[in-house]
Amino acid sequence: MLNSDKTEPLLVVEQLQKHFPLKKKWREKHPPLLKAVDGVSLTIYRGETLGIVGESGSGKSTLAKLILRLLEPTGGKVYFQGKNLHTQTASEQRQSSKHLQAVFQDPYSSLNPRMRAKDLVTEPLLIHENLTNQERAERAVELLEEVGLGTHHLNRYPHQFSGGQRQRLSIARALALKPDLIICDEPVSALDVSIQAQILNLLKKLQQDYGMAYLFIAHGLPAVKHISDRVAIMYAGRIVELADQDTLFSNPKHPYTQGLLQAVPPSHPRDRKKHVLVKGEPPSMLQQKGGCSFYTRCPYGQPMCLEKTPDLIEDGTRHYHACFYPNDSNTQYEEETL
Amino acid sequence: GIEDPDSPSTSSDDSEENNVLTIANPADITTLDPQNNSVITTSAVLVNIYNKLVKRDESGEIIADLATDWEPIDDQTWEFNLQPDVTFQNGDAFTAEDVKFSLERVAKDDSLQQYSTFNIIDSVEVIDDSTVRIHTNEPDPQLLSRLAIAGASILPAAYFEEVGSDEFFQDPVGTGPYELNNWNRDEQVELVKFEDYFEGEPNWDTVHFNVVPEDSTRVSELLTDGTDIAFNIPTADFDRIDDNDGTHVAVEPIQRVIQLWLSTEDGAATADPAVREAIDLAINNQVIIDEILNGAGTATRTQISPGNFGADESLYDTFEYDQERARELLAEAGYEDGVTVEISVNNYYTEMAQVMEGMLADVGITADIELVEQSQFAERLFNEELREGVFVGWGNDMFDGSTLELFRESNVTSYDNPEVDSLLDAAATNMNEEERAEQFKEIQQILAEDRGVVYLFQLQGRYGVSDRIDYTPRLDELYYVDDITLN
Amino acid sequence: MNQTNDSNQEMLLSVNDLTTTFSAGKGQVVTVVNDVSFHVAPGEVVAIVGESGSGKSITSLSIMGLLKSGGEISDGTIYYKGEDILPLSKKKRRKLRGKEMAMIFQEPMSSLNPMQRVSKQIEESLALNTDLTRKERQLRAINLLQQVDIPDAEQVASRYPHQLSGGMRQRVMIAIALASSPKLLIADEPTTALDVTIQAQILALIKELNEAQETGVLFITHDLGVVADIADRVLVMYAGRIVEEATVTELFDHPKHPYTLGLLKAVPKLDEQKEWLDVISGNAPDLARLPEGCPFHPRCPKATDACLKLPALEEQRPNHYVRCIHPISEEANNFA
Amino acid sequence: MKKLTKRKKANTLFSTRFFRVPSPLGISGLIVFILIVLLALAAPWIAPHSPYASDATQRLIPPFWLEGGSLEHILGTDNIGRDVLSRLVYGSRISLLVGFLSVLIAGCIGLILGLVSGYFGGSWFDQLTMRFVDAMLAIPTLLLVLVAVIVLEPSLWTLILVIGLTSWVQYTRLVRSETLSLKEREFIQSSKTQGASHFHIIRTHIFPNVLSSFTVVATIGIASAIMTESSLSFLGLGVQPPDITWGGMLNDGRNYIATSWWIATFPGLAITITILAITFLGDWLRDFLDPRLYQGDDTK
Amino acid sequence: MSYIKRSLLQIIPSLIILAFIIFALVYLAGDPVSLMLPENATAEDRAILAKSLGLDQPFYIQFFDYMKNLITGNFGESYLYNEPALGLVTERLGATLWLSAMAMFVAIGISIPLGIIAALKRNTLIDFLVSAISIVGKAMPNFWIGIMLILFFAVTFQIFPVSGASSPMHFVLPSITLGVALAAEMTRLIRASVLEILDQEFVQTARSKGQLEWIVISKHVFLNALIPVVTIIGLQFPQLIGGAIVVETVFSWPGIGRLLLRAMEAKDMAVVQAIVFVIALITIVVNILTDLLYRFLDPRIKYE
């Protein structure tokens, strides 16, 4: 790979919090808080891909939006290229936004339906650089080619593209300013199976060519595993485990990670196993009174887990986990005899 | 005997209620106080509740009402003998005190709308229970005319003073043939007969005055027997009503004369008498009468029509029309390229004014017409906010030439002729009837010559009437309900 | 694999040459499901995989008789328990629904009536398909909720759908389907909108139903992992046609159609690490403008001029049917 | 590639979008509407008579196909002898003027307020605007117009101004709610992440996207302005003569509905047809303005 | 309760703005003094009256006083009727509200079946006809409809009375006249709403249970489609009252529409403001009620 070491911190997130106040009910003194992101710390190094996996509603998109400054955090800090993103002046913000781009999940809503492909991909240039129309047209061609689209696509509207092609457009657009970091919030979730692979390959190739870092958010473990250098597992607004990709998948410590891995359907019918289930429903983000939020679904819950919220601790090998009773042996969940 | 307030439309089908008379008017009455009112449609209803000392018959003659007879004592004093055995609807007996109270109320209280008509009365002197003397501030040849209008209605002095004005007019009491049963604003005034009416039991058990603002709806009500009389029907519907079984159209002259006031002030094009004359000559009065009014009008060159004191009949039922001459006059006046006259029109007369506009255009006069909402017309008229031409229908409830005072200097029109002023002054206090009539005739001749006002025609009241009743509209547009009978 | 009428008798469901069209306005007609034949035996789980828009849902709605206006079955027969159900009256078709065949939809958010309590919606199905009294129905509804592993069933029964999580809603849907004890369950992407942990729970439930009650299941998905997990037999659909059919292990071991192979290879797997994923280039075709011949040929690495003629669905290995004239040979199939 | 460039040329506005949007009603609406506009523009050349020239002796002549009618006055004459057809033709001018200008005024206010308050949803400006909108919504438009007309004296320009100033509320509401939901769409978020200014986002992303539903409401606005004018005419507060409006004509004829139906019926029909055309046109415009319905070549 | 409290709090600023709009209009309408005094009043009289009415004060003080009066329910005296304006309005309010309510019934009665049928028969001739009729219904001025209805049903066929408000039969024609435009609007809405619901999967779920089609429509589709319609009723209410101004004139209906016209002709601004204010208040109340109904109907909101 082009980027050799991946040790220079590019983005540092410290104890980031986002609490959404919900509608106050009659006679309630304070509105209940929905802790969408509750004390997340992580670092992304230059040129690496950090994958984030978690159940729906666990706060992944919120985290992405905080980093992109689409939301104001309730607490914590985000440093990008050493500067605190949320205390910058307007012009500094414009400057950092050049290096920090995003690709969103929904290919159908992430492109303005009334703009043509060439205008879509060069919009960032319009905002940040003073180019002539001619120059912009040239760049548009380059960018489309970069993501595997042809010049005949230049004048089309988004609806004339398929989902995969739209996602390519989004990527081209994110690429326009040669950013250092692209936040990809579930960029392939909405795509057909046969297209997902195209996009994953494209992302990977672009990274090799330009050396930018990705924050890659996804639902599906296999895709994250494929593309990431390191992977973080989120549960109920917190990171419960974070490690190098191979470590995490071969030696998960947190019971949730383990459950998650076992819930992934087999890749071959021969690997079919008895269904082992993480029972229960995803957590309500409201009922966090303290204590481990996985407690309700955890097969190893101890009294301790109810009292204290486990911190994310490192075990020396850049493997972080937040569990009081981490399990080295990939212990089985109670078998559901169905 | 108060019957249930049933729908007017079904009332006439019901034999038991055949004794209900229904009249559909375009507007509601505005008040129950006859002395604080100047709206004729309101008076038209109130005359059935209250009596006056004298009243007018259908032809406009003054006849006895609560007074039996009267005579002048001197130039400023009149004596009236009163009907005995008259009771108010609340049972109080009618006496001279009531006359004194009522006439002095309207003559002294300057907040009443009729005050300016009656403030010439200095005092009313009670001679005995059935005799009064009215003293005026100066000789008043019109006193009887004044006493014949609704403003001179007699109210029960004792009861009125006991309850006060507000409460009195909540449930008013008069000596008239009908008493008020109910007034649902904007919907209906319901009168019921006053059994002890001094002239004998009234004809109708109940009289409904319904408010039906939309012309076509009023006609529809008539055609479906929803009403016995529909006032002010569109001329276009004459044939429909006549052709319909059971209804007919009744038209009779009324006191209203349509006229065009033309400014004589400097700067106005119409200050030039030639222009005014040209306008008069350009208008074919008869065409408007025939086409727009369906014949329900009479061309005239004066306000004072027959039946009024001082009428100059030579100016009545005639008009001048000569397009050629009109063009010549304009050319002579230097307007061969045409002239524009701005005219404010009471929008009630829109159609006529628009026809006139067309006629004026034929001779090269551009009438720039501004339509003014009826209700604002009066206000703007008195504030002199109207244009150089004013297209207006003017009534005359006093039946007297004195209405020409309108053309006195400093009145609402800009017409200013010292000769007219002095004639008006003389007529105002002239107790010699003949001489006074001559004075009015002279004024009319001058006005016809001067054309400070171009008279067009006297209107006729247009009523749709059910064949089941016998009704002849009156010159004064009032409904004396008791004179209306079942066929 | 055109069944004879005899086999129609044995099968729970057998679909022959089904062709469903939609009118696209201006007299244009789009064929959305094209010449599709397959069968489902009692107790069997048949999966249909294929890309979005390949006609999976329309196939299932055609079977249920729930096509929306504009959609029309223009050809083919559908036998249910040996009876041709297409000519049946509307009333008889309706009676088949619920008692005989039930359906679960993809979107747990919108497949429950937001205005009705959960219990009522289950009871509605009970009222239509059983002879239980009202009281019994209420009890049965709670019982069913317990059967689908809903904790605190009594309380949940009185909730409205929006008060449930996606997984619970999907379970309620299964409870509704269970209520009529259908012989055939059609599940149209029932887990696509759910998290993996919840997906596993739902799949387990469906499998249990299938095993315990011998219910035939037609399972529609585009996730090969789910197929590997639950199916007995697999149909691969592409552009409205079946391009391959085989038992699940046969298919995974010996994919014959280049599209099937492409799919299998394109999916990243937990247990393998490679630099680049294998991809199928290009996009799924628009049904209104299908390429000539084999609909897959513009994307097919093996395409030749011969592909301009539509290949037939042929049995290339025992019970393994493929619609391709260049099927993947054994040696080339290096997919482990 | 050659084939492609060839096709490109054919893709002019007219050859593709115009006819490919499949809406026969919309197209007929458009055609009728264009005809009406042409009629209004060409009134002096089309109208057989002066619309103002009255001749009382020629009044209430029925349309030519009825007994007593003549080709001289094809649609007959009105209550003071003016040619109904000519007035109808001229009437389109002011009726359309009232419709267009009042919508222009209301639309501009509504659009700007809606965009700004929607974009800064929840801000004090938004709060204030919405309270204002609530207040205005609580009063019937006709009532508000009536009061305002009375206060300002009826005239063509007052009427346009007043209808404009009282009907912006619906545009504000619409634009604001569309903006609010657009704002959450990912393409706006993505533009924000690129550091785009508020103005840029509103101008290039939000405005074009609210435009089509705005247009639909605006066309309906034209229709309701015409209706409001005719209601006002009925109450005697509409555009004043000599200016001719259909509403005014309808009102002139209201006493003649039973006897000379043509005076009111033709302007009534004109209003109905225009409003129908405008409504259809609005539906079509929405589609026309939406590139998503522009079926270009399928992508390869 | 919290909802009501919240919405009540929210309407206060709206009411203040409303009061301001109305006050500004009245202020613009000019000096009421000349209307209240007899023609021959002197300048001195005018000044005295102006002072007693507080008209010599600056705008904002006058507005402040005006607000104070409003809070105590004092809308001023009608100079036309010499009565408190509010009383005049409330006296006639009933007639108008009844008419509006009946018109609403007519509109609902027409639009629900038509809207549902049009949606169920989407893109057929029936659907087209319903749409066409509803647009025509909207495009006809209501005084025109009213006069025509009278000519047909009252004069020619004599089925219903012509005008007035004294019996239930009298309601028929005016409520139809007033309801037609609203019905047209609502038909389109209900059609759209039903279409949207028909597309949702729970309808298919109900069908897949083997449910009868008409029960599917009535039980599952209808109730859901009704919800957006409820809010429309609240929003359309002021337009209904606006239409009543015209319809009342045609049918001689003794409601506030007629009062308003009278008051406006006479520039009796006290009455005009009272009417505007009362209508606005009623509209707000109706909106809160429909909102509550909405909440009552839609469990998704009730339990939040």
Ligand SMILES: Nc1ncnc2c1ncn2[C@@H]1O[C@H](COP(=O)(O)OP(=O)(O)OP(=O)(O)O)[C@@H](O)[C@H]1O
């Ligand atoms: N603006 C907001 N106001 C209130 N709550 C919010 C808001 N945005 C997100 N949430 C809540 O925050 C939680 C986390 O949401 P988020 O979108 O970050 O989840 P996610 O992990 O991205 O889920 P998914 O996988 O479904 O995209 C959810 O419970 C969501 O309902």
Ligand SMILES: Nc1ncnc2c1ncn2[C@@H]1O[C@H](COP(=O)(O)OP(=O)(O)OP(=O)(O)O)[C@@H](O)[C@H]1O
């Ligand atoms: N009502 C309709 N009118 C016209 N075309 C339709 C209609 N419903 C579906 N189609 C078309 O039929 C084709 C097949 O749709 P279907 O829903 O069966 O796809 P699918 O395989 O279920 O896809 P997905 O995985 O997205 O659910 C699609 O191309 C779709 O556009």
Ligand SMILES: [Mg+2]
């Ligand atoms: Mg997300």
Ligand SMILES: [Mg+2]
């Ligand atoms: Mg589907």
Ligand code: NI
């Ligand atoms: Ni409460």
